Amino acid sequence: MKNDIAVEEVRRLFDYNPITGIMTRRVRTYSRNKIGDAVGFTCEWGHLRVRVNGMSCYVHRLIWAWVYGIYPKEQMDHINGNPTDNRLVNLRAATQSTNMRNRRISKNNTSGFHGVYWDKVKNTWRVQIQVDGKHKYLGRHKELDDAVRARKQAEVKYGYHENHGRVVA
Numbered sequence: 001m002k003n004d005i006a007v008e009e010v011r012r013l014f015d016y017n018p019i020t021g022i023m024t025r026r027v028r029t030y031s032r033n034k035i036g037d038a039v040g041f042t043c044e045w046g047h048l049r050v051r052v053n054g055m056s057c058y059v060h061r062l063i064w065a066w067v068y069g070i071y072p073k074e075q076m077d078h079i080n081g082n083p084t085d086n087r088l089v090n091l092r093a094a095t096q097s098t099n100m101r102n103r104r105i106s107k108n109n110t111s112g113f114h115g116v117y118w119d120k121v122k123n124t125w126r127v128q129i130q131v132d133g134k135h136k137y138l139g140r141h142k143e144l145d146d147a148v149r150a151r152k153q154a155e156v157k158y159g160y161h162e163n164h165g166r167v168v169a
Contacts, residue, residue, distance in 0.1 A: 005052050007065045013052065014039060016066050021087035023050075023059055023066070046083040060086050064093070075099045097132065115154075116147045129154045 016023045025037045040048030040059040048059035060076045063086050072093035079090050111118065111125065119126045119140065125147035127138040138154055141147040 004061065004065070004071045005055065005057065007069055007071075009053070010062050010066050014062065014066060016063055018067065018088035021063075021085055021090065023063055023086070040084075042084065048084055048086065060091055063088070064091060111144065111147075113148050113151055115151045116144070127151050127154075129158060129160075131158050 013025065013027050013029065014023050015026050023039050025033055025035055025039060028035055039050040041050070043049045049056050050059055050062070051057075052062070058076070060078070060083075061071060064076060065071050067088060074093065074095050077092050077094035077099045078085055079092060082090070115128050115130075115138070117126045117128075118124075122140065124140040124142055125144055126140050127147045127150045128135050129138060129151065130136070136154070138150050141150065
């Protein structure tokens with residue numbers, strides 16, 4: 001990506017503990033930070049970011065580069081849905097499509113399940129799923145349980161991650 005800094009610079013500036021997921025400073029770059037300080041501030045999306053050489057970088061991308069010597073080609077996925085959990089076992093390189101199949105449920109969701117919506121006009125639960133950027137209609141159901149079952153079957157069929165739709169505190 002455009003704002004990825006050289007891997008050698010990442011390794012010069014930071015240390016990383018893959019078990020705790022914490023990246024720390026090896027070098028003092030500003031008067032306010034100290035060697036050994038954990039890096040990162042929480043951005044509006046909930047991920048940790050850090051300023052490096054005047055650029056704002058995602059900590060999880062720096063970690064990937066620090067560990068593997070390259071940046072991921074596309075996106076990074078926090079498998080458990082917690083964007084501040086940067087343990088190596090919780091990070092994977094992912095396409096946008098793969099990453100979207102591991103989304104937590106929106107705060108605005110009223111049914112409690114991805115792709116299950118109440119249709120006020122027809123008084124039924126409408127079910128859909130997104131596959132390759134397109135919505136697939138999965139039917140209507142009188143009972144929420146039936147609608148959820150249809151959605152869960154489609155998630156398995158289309159390879160959604162088992163964590164898709166979980167609620168993260």
